[in-house]
Every structure is written in C-alpha cells, then in structure tokens.
C-alpha cells in the first residue's frame with residue numbers, strides 16, 4: 292500500500308497510488324460535464340478506525356469487520372453525490388454493486404462477473420415484483 296492524498300475541488304481523498312489516477316480522471320470528467328466534483332466523504336481508514344466504526348455500527352448498517360474493508364487498503368471511496376458520479380467512476384473501473392450502500396465505490400473488491408450477477412439479481416427481483424402486482428391487478432377484474 293502506498294497512500295496518496297488528492298484534492299477533488301474542495302474534497303480530499305486518501306487512496307492507494309494504484310487507483311489515484313482513476314479517481315482524478317473520473318473527477319475531471321464529472322467536473323467537465325456537470326461542474327461538480329466527486330464528493331468523497333470517506334476514503335482510506337486505518338484498521339483501528341475500521342474497528343471503532345464496526346464496534347459502533349447501527350443495526351442494519353453495512354460495516355465490514357476490521358481487516359476486511361477495502362477502505363483499509365486505500366482502494367475504496369464513499370461518495371455523497373454518487374448518482375451523478377457513478378457513470379464517470381464506473382468508466383474508470385470503480386464498482387458499486389451494493390444495493391444498500393450505493394455510495395461505496397472500489398476497485399478490485401467486486402469481480403465483473405459477480406457485479407453482473409448482483410445487477411441481474413436486482414432486475415430479476417424487479418420482474419418478479421412486477422409479475423406479482425400484475426397478478427393482483429388481474430384478480431380484481
């Protein structure tokens with residue numbers, strides 16, 4: 292791990308050198324298109340910080356146990372304006388397949404195949420839900 296701190300407008304991110312350029316490129320592209328920067332509110336975390344976060348997590352809150360988070364490797368960022376930033380981050384190899392943590396983007400954590408699986412799972416659930424609704428609507432006639 293070789294950490295570096297980069298500035299994205301007023302926002303700072305501490306990440307591993309191996310992904311710093313990807314993050315800067317995504318930020319530049321987002322800024323050129325929308326005039327806003329990637330709003331990073333979490334990046335590198337020490338294992339000590341991760342342990343505290345894990346200990347104090349709220350019910351239902353997704354927090355990896357210490358030693359298991361990509362934030363501890365400097366390979367993950369949490370983004371506030373993820374909706375706007377998502378296509379630009381994806382283009383640079385960052386993935387965010389967690390339905391309950393859409394602002395979490397990382398490189399190397401999720402395989403492309405796994406990502407497609409999760410995405411397909413999401414569409415499948417949507418199709419099933421639509422089917423159920425349609426079934427009940429038909430019953431009412």
Ligand SMILES: [Zn+2]
Pocket residue numbers: 333362367368369394395396
């Ligand atoms: Zn995260």
